[in-house]
Amino acid sequence: MSHSDAYIRGKAMAEATNPGIEDSLAARYDAILPGFSSSMMEVAFGHYYTRDGLDDKTRYLATVAALAALGGQTRPQLQVHIRNALRSGATQREVAEVINQMALYGGFPAMINALNAALEVFEAEGAENG
Amino acid sequence: MSHSDAYIRGKAMAEATNPGIEDSLAARYDAILPGFSSSMMEVAFGHYYTRDGLDDKTRYLATVAALAALGGQTRPQLQVHIRNALRSGATQREVAEVINQMALYGGFPAMINALNAALEVFEAEGAENG
Amino acid sequence: MSHSDAYIRGKAMAEATNPGIEDSLAARYDAILPGFSSSMMEVAFGHYYTRDGLDDKTRYLATVAALAALGGQTRPQLQVHIRNALRSGATQREVAEVINQMALYGGFPAMINALNAALEVFEAEGAENG
Amino acid sequence: MSHSDAYIRGKAMAEATNPGIEDSLAARYDAILPGFSSSMMEVAFGHYYTRDGLDDKTRYLATVAALAALGGQTRPQLQVHIRNALRSGATQREVAEVINQMALYGGFPAMINALNAALEVFEAEGAENG
Amino acid sequence: MSHSDAYIRGKAMAEATNPGIEDSLAARYDAILPGFSSSMMEVAFGHYYTRDGLDDKTRYLATVAALAALGGQTRPQLQVHIRNALRSGATQREVAEVINQMALYGGFPAMINALNAALEVFEAEGAENG
Amino acid sequence: MSHSDAYIRGKAMAEATNPGIEDSLAARYDAILPGFSSSMMEVAFGHYYTRDGLDDKTRYLATVAALAALGGQTRPQLQVHIRNALRSGATQREVAEVINQMALYGGFPAMINALNAALEVFEAEGAENG
Numbered sequence: 001m002s003h004s005d006a007y008i009r010g011k012a013m014a015e016a017t018n019p020g021i022e023d024s025l026a027a028r029y030d031a032i033l034p035g036f037s038s039s040m041m042e043v044a045f046g047h048y049y050t051r052d053g054l055d056d057k058t059r060y061l062a063t064v065a066a067l068a069a070l071g072g073q074t075r076p077q078l079q080v081h082i083r084n085a086l087r088s089g090a091t092q093r094e095v096a097e098v099i100n101q102m103a104l105y106g107g108f109p110a111m112i113n114a115l116n117a118a119l120e121v122f123e124a125e126g127a128e129n130g
Numbered sequence: 131m132s133h134s135d136a137y138i139r140g141k142a143m144a145e146a147t148n149p150g151i152e153d154s155l156a157a158r159y160d161a162i163l164p165g166f167s168s169s170m171m172e173v174a175f176g177h178y179y180t181r182d183g184l185d186d187k188t189r190y191l192a193t194v195a196a197l198a199a200l201g202g203q204t205r206p207q208l209q210v211h212i213r214n215a216l217r218s219g220a221t222q223r224e225v226a227e228v229i230n231q232m233a234l235y236g237g238f239p240a241m242i243n244a245l246n247a248a249l250e251v252f253e254a255e256g257a258e259n260g
Numbered sequence: 261m262s263h264s265d266a267y268i269r270g271k272a273m274a275e276a277t278n279p280g281i282e283d284s285l286a287a288r289y290d291a292i293l294p295g296f297s298s299s300m301m302e303v304a305f306g307h308y309y310t311r312d313g314l315d316d317k318t319r320y321l322a323t324v325a326a327l328a329a330l331g332g333q334t335r336p337q338l339q340v341h342i343r344n345a346l347r348s349g350a351t352q353r354e355v356a357e358v359i360n361q362m363a364l365y366g367g368f369p370a371m372i373n374a375l376n377a378a379l380e381v382f383e384a385e386g387a388e389n390g
Numbered sequence: 391m392s393h394s395d396a397y398i399r400g401k402a403m404a405e406a407t408n409p410g411i412e413d414s415l416a417a418r419y420d421a422i423l424p425g426f427s428s429s430m431m432e433v434a435f436g437h438y439y440t441r442d443g444l445d446d447k448t449r450y451l452a453t454v455a456a457l458a459a460l461g462g463q464t465r466p467q468l469q470v471h472i473r474n475a476l477r478s479g480a481t482q483r484e485v486a487e488v489i490n491q492m493a494l495y496g497g498f499p500a501m502i503n504a505l506n507a508a509l510e511v512f513e514a515e516g517a518e519n520g
Numbered sequence: 521m522s523h524s525d526a527y528i529r530g531k532a533m534a535e536a537t538n539p540g541i542e543d544s545l546a547a548r549y550d551a552i553l554p555g556f557s558s559s560m561m562e563v564a565f566g567h568y569y570t571r572d573g574l575d576d577k578t579r580y581l582a583t584v585a586a587l588a589a590l591g592g593q594t595r596p597q598l599q600v601h602i603r604n605a606l607r608s609g610a611t612q613r614e615v616a617e618v619i620n621q622m623a624l625y626g627g628f629p630a631m632i633n634a635l636n637a638a639l640e641v642f643e644a645e646g647a648e649n650g
Numbered sequence: 651m652s653h654s655d656a657y658i659r660g661k662a663m664a665e666a667t668n669p670g671i672e673d674s675l676a677a678r679y680d681a682i683l684p685g686f687s688s689s690m691m692e693v694a695f696g697h698y699y700t701r702d703g704l705d706d707k708t709r710y711l712a713t714v715a716a717l718a719a720l721g722g723q724t725r726p727q728l729q730v731h732i733r734n735a736l737r738s739g740a741t742q743r744e745v746a747e748v749i750n751q752m753a754l755y756g757g758f759p760a761m762i763n764a765l766n767a768a769l770e771v772f773e774a775e776g777a778e779n780g
Contacts (some may be wrong), residue, residue, distance in 0.1 A: 358712045
């Protein structure tokens, strides 16, 4: 099997930000869902995160907005994308403003929960960089 | 009653983008909810849309992301904020990319429905500008 | 088959507020879902709406709150329960206040959409009573 | 009080899969909500899980689909129904495929969270059966 | 550019059930989102609907379950998948039972709205087949 | 800067039920979101919780209804408002009835999760009052 273009560019992005990701997905999920790990490379990364037409910082902030508005149940993924937004050049303030804005769309409890998730990331990043 | 700072800056922004908005909200809602129209100026505009720390374009794109991910039931509001994003300098492509990205978070039907809502706005704006 | 207590009290309440409801549900749904209409009498009305421990007005206002917060996609049911709340003694103002409060929990678009649904009911009720 | 048909068939199914369930619900909830435990037998089991027209395996897989798509906040109930699906003859692969499919409808974070919940059940069932 | 395996099998399935689908998606969306139509072939069909490990009928019924539970805002997609379920061998009764079951997970208004959507499909299919 | 009427009445209510709340919000959030703590006083309390036209008990029960129907992800806020409802004169039974009713709108898992959250509050309040 030769790899598709989408797989190749998705894999490159995924491994650059998270070395070993395909192997660790494979070890956890492929026995029960054949092809799951390569599918993640091709679909989520190859067809979405690597698209042109939107800068990475805005793409991640839009993702943070959506996950904050959808509510606290996707907290692990929200924290991943807050970190991605920061690493793409967003300031902590911008991340916090995007989350704060979500009070109007996802409600105040969703906003506060997301803000608390962000504070944890800010502290961890600060510790790393300090 | 003197107006609060939040009311004053919210009212200024709201009337600049939508002349007569407070009066038309008042005519429709204040009889049943006393103070509703001025509350909208102070809260939604004064405490959210006029905040510093995030450029308007990103703020509107984040809002488009959230409304797309939350699903088609907020279509009128989604279209208002798509228009706001375009008028703050976002390209149609950027709006479409933000919505497309939401397939991963709000699901494919929500994404397609939001994309269809965006196409209507793009056509109307094109007609206006053409 | 003898009827259960829950069916009997549910049926009585349902027919009192909506004469002929079981027959019209039966005509529409029982061919494809055997027993659907009597099940609605027994379950929704018999096990929920006829319970003791909460006055009808508060029960309906709580239902209006939930449907408003869940968003505009349940508009027909929201309007039914706004009407029920009014007929149980709630004022239009109380209905509107409950909906307005939902801005904090279901977001501003959900609140505005529900308020618009309420205004339609208020006008129809006014016309009936006028 | 004589028991309704729905109570009788619901109680039989509930006790067969979960001996003592009505008593344990009663001990926990009936003081604050009179009749709650028998209501669960009659409603959830008597009016839904014991219906004809759909085999148990498909009914449980449909339930797993819905809970996965609705997101991680119903994790305990999701795990109960994954176990029910397996015990009704679904393979682990079928459960995983149903969950994987939900990426398209509930989004990728909801899918991954549900898949992780399923892996825990698979391990526990494996340990029991091993 | 050569096509990936996922594109080839997804395209085959999509065109078999909906001839001309890629071209009509391209005409509508590719100008604003380059590559959107081929991406749908590769992702939704190639990576999800064509997977092994679950029969088509169960896959579509699970999808109907999820869309019913998520609520009426995805009505067009719900109707597409009800039709797919019927064409994969599900009976109208099985579709209705799956939807009815969702009362417990998505609430009664979502269930009734989905049942109404199903009745429309059943009538249209009946007219076609009659 | 002089304070708005909404800030003054919101602050009074917030501090009466939760002494020191603005300072503790400020310590946690104002560095990353300038003005957040005073904004909470003015918006959530000043523009919503202190409004006329609805008694506190009904307002809190409506909020409990909405948070229960929206699902377990807002558990901390649900517990705050259950406590507020009790302190405004609602009985434990009324709180439980409102939550139970939500089975019809938010689904059975959301209802059970909210009921479990309520039982924790009832026990803690009982211990305090015992």
